[in-house]
Amino acid sequence: MRRTTKFAALLTAGILALGACGSSDSDGESSTTGSDTPSSSAPQSDVKVGMAYDVGGRGDQSFNDSAAAGLDQAVEEFGMTPNESEAEDGEAENAREERLRTFADAGFDPIIAVGFAYAASVGKVAAEYPDVHFAIIDDSSLADVPNVASLVFAEEQGSFLVGAAAALKTQTDHVGFIGGVETPLIQKFQAGYEAGVAAVNPKVKVDVTYLTQVPDFSGFGDPAKGKTAAQGMYDAGADIVYHAAGGSGGGVFEAASESGNLAIGVDSDQYNTADPSVQDVIMTSMLKNVNVAVYEYLKQVNDGSFPTGVTTYDLSVDGVGYSTSGGMIDDITGQLDDYKQQIIDGKITVPTEPK
Amino acid sequence: MIGRLTRLMLAISTPVLALVAAFAITSLVLLAAGDPVLDVWDQILSVPETRNLANIIDNATVLYLSGIAVAVGFRMNLFNIGVDGQYRVAAFTAAVVAGEAWLPGYLNTALAIVCAMAVGAIWAGIAGVLRAARGVSEVISTIMLNAIATGLVAYLLRQVAVREEGSNQIGTKQIPEGSRIPNIGLGDGTSSVYGFIIIAAVVGFAFWFVLNRTRFGFDLRATGQSTTAAVASGISVKRMTVTAMLISGAIAGLVGLPILFGDSYTYGSTFQSGLGFAGIAIALLGRNNPIGIALGALLFAYLDEQSNPLQILVGVSPDIVAITQGVIVLTVVISYEIVRRYRQRLEQQQVARALESERGEASNDKAEEVPA
Structure with missing residues (x-):
């Protein structure tokens, strides 16, 4: 009995400690950014912005970081006072609500919720604080709530373009898609990519795999899993793999580099942000400009109006797109821009769900 | 052996010792990280608002329910790591059953709860049967079953x-409104707590009653303390293993239900994990x-x-909460061990003293006898 207890204690302490380590990369940052007051020469604003990140927070080199970049830009330009807080893995729903309430009680307005996981919490807390303004990214189920702005992206449109690029560039008529976690959101990336490939050449084969299933969200932060999955695709004959897997994408690039193949990045221009040793395999990246959405939202707030309703960041406003850093797709940008125009004109409708 | 007062003092000193040690260690961690120690404790020790309460x-x-589910196994010397998988499979089942609403109103709720307990019990029972029939360590099998539960629930979802x-x-x-479990208001008009708390209290009482007041509970504790003694007194260890896992799993099946019936009303991709x-x-x-489990659950929830x-x-990383929780678990286990050893020594000393004084009395008697 006592032996079991000791074993269990050790294991539990280990799990808790590891949990703390897992997110320790954001240690300290949250404490410094909170007190980052602009210097006297910088523009002043009495707007206090509360940022509620999803799991991973600032420093995840992906989705949250992109939102943070938009916040930083706005803070620098308008002199707003920011404060940040991030979700923990496996936290209760009421912890998400409480995060928003703590911001609201401390006088933060607007409060930006990063990620669709906040949908229910924002819905509830926005009703409790009708005078505080909220924004939520990647969710439009709160379109009718007067004090909520929904910032969503047409990920399928950007994915369509990189899919077309992959189909134009493949030598083996075989490409791949790796999703981090199988959620409706990541399925939009898959659907657009497949449609883009098919638009160029329906004969090109598309391998699809997801790293994890909900509620296991580790697929967004596990480079080892990404590498294994990509390696399998390259071994099977694919020569270009597109990942929508957040932090796991680093492993995809490694696998591409080791096998002499190409990969497509996601969210930001990963040619510039990824490890320099794998830079030459990143053919292009599907840009999902969360930073633009956050910045634009805060810009309007700075101008004195709080946007509400749904704002869709699609190709027509350059909310999504593709990157050309590295020059690997310079020869096909004409064709891609042609597709882009057709999508903007409505001649091509990109599906949001995989077939 | 030792006096009532001493025993009470020892019982109180253990958690106090643990908390003081945890307090000190956490403060050191905060100092090392360069965080404002006083502000952190000021915040942690501030009186919570009704809403936070x-x-x-x-x-x-x-x-609490999760702790009780694990404790059933512990009492039998079984380490059910699989509560995590069991509650997710069970909560999903309950959400589907209640969502389909085959029965009206609270009959629907009752059916969903029974289904959740049954599924939790079956999921844990697999590990129990493997242990009893094939000697597979329940630690390994429940970890594996957790992984299977994740995949299965994701697929079915x-x-x-x-x-x-x-x-x-x-x-x-x-879940239809008529089948939801109403929350209990806390008196300020807006704050309320899960109605399921009553079921949790009943489970806690049943746990105490069955373990301490029934033949079955005695058998279970006996098997947990000594398998050989249990066999000698005619207890079937295999049957006890399976039964204990079934009960542990059934209680694990309840873990997610307060959230399901009191707050989310659906099992979705963001249902609480871990x-x-x-x-x-x-x-x-x-x-x-x-x-004790109730106090532990309150302490953990308070820190969370x-x-x-x-x-x-305050502007410190929330990881400090996880560190504090981990430190508390360690200091509690260590301080119980220290106090246990101290009490043992105390008892041994008393026995020794009693023996000595007896011997002393005996020799005095002899000494008195001599001159006579």
């Missing part, structure tokens, strides 16, 4: 999921005692509730 009680209710317009969440059908592991820590904190204000108002 409701959150603490709600989260403690969930953690996609089969039955409904998706709200504009949302990126998927979830089971909403509750089973928290339960292990809480069973340890509570020394497998129903009251500090995570957001610590981040937003």
Whole structure:
């Protein structure tokens, strides 16, 4: 009995400690950014912005970081006072609500919720604080709530373009898609990519795999899993793999580099942000400009109006797109821009769900 | 042997010792990280508002059930790491059953709860049968079953999921209003706690009653303390293993239900995870005692509730909460061991003293006899 207890204690302490380590990369940052007051020469604003990140927070080199970049830009330009807080893995729903309430009680307005996981919490807390303004990214189920702005992206449109690029560039008529976690959101990336490939050449084969299933969200932060999955695709004959897997994408690039193949990045221009040793395999990246959405939202707030309703960041406003850093797709940008125009004109409708 | 007062003092000193040690170690961690130690303790020790109190009680209710589920196994010397998988499979089942609403009103709720307990019991029972029939360590098999549960629930969720317009969440059908368990108001008009807390209290009482007041509970504890002694007194260890796992799993099946019937009304991609592991820590904190587990659950929920204000108002990483929780678990186990050894020595000394004085009296008697 006592032996079991000791074993269990050790294991539990280990799990808790590891949990703390897992997110320790954001240690300290949250404490410094909170007190980052602009210097006297910088523009002043009495707007206090509360940022509620999803799991991973600032420093995840992906989705949250992109939102943070938009916040930083706005803070620098308008002199707003920011404060940040991030979700923990496996936290209760009421912890998400409480995060928003703590911001609201401390006088933060607007409060930006990063990620669709906040949908229910924002819905509830926005009703409790009708005078505080909220924004939520990647969710439009709160379109009718007067004090909520929904910032969503047409990920399928950007994915369509990189899919077309992959189909134009493949030598083996075989490409791949790796999703981090199988959620409706990541399925939009898959659907657009497949449609883009098919638009160029329906004969090109598309391998699809997801790293994890909900509620296991580790697929967004596990480079080892990404590498294994990509390696399998390259071994099977694919020569270009597109990942929508957040932090796991680093492993995809490694696998591409080791096998002499190409990969497509996601969210930001990963040619510039990824490890320099794998830079030459990143053919292009599907840009999902969360930073633009956050910045634009805060810009309007700075101008004195709080946007509400749904704002869709699609190709027509350059909310999504593709990157050309590295020059690997310079020869096909004409064709891609042609597709882009057709999508903007409505001649091509990109599906949001995989077939 | 030792006096009532000494025993009481020892019983009180253990958790106090543990908390003081945890306090000191956490302060050192804060100092090392360069965080404002005083502000952190000021925030952690501030009186929570009613709203926060409701959150603490709600989260403690969930953690309590998880702790009890783990404690059933511990009492039998079984280490059920699989509570995590068991509660997710069970909560999903309950969400589907209640969402389909085959029965009206609370009959629907009751059916869903029974289904959840049954599924939890079956999921844990697999590990129990493997242990009893094939000697497979329940630690290994329940960890494996956790992974299988994750995949299975994810697959089934996609089969039955409904998706709200504009949302990126998927979830089971909403439970009809008539089958939801109403929350209990805390008197300030807005804050309320899960009605399921009553069921949790009943489970806690049943746990105490069955273990301490029934033949079955005696058999279970006996098997946990010594398998050979249990066999000698005619207890079937294999049957006890399977039964204990079934009960542990059935209680694990209840873990997610307060959330399901009191708050979310659906099992979706953001349903709380990791509750089973928290339960292990809480069973340890509570020394497998129903009251102790309640205190442990409240302590953990209380600390969890500090995570957001610590981040937003004090500006320290919320990881400090996880560190404090881990430190508390360790200091509690260590301080119980220290006090146990101290008490043992105290008892031995008393026995020795008693023996000595007896011998002394005996020799005095002899000495008195001599001159006569």
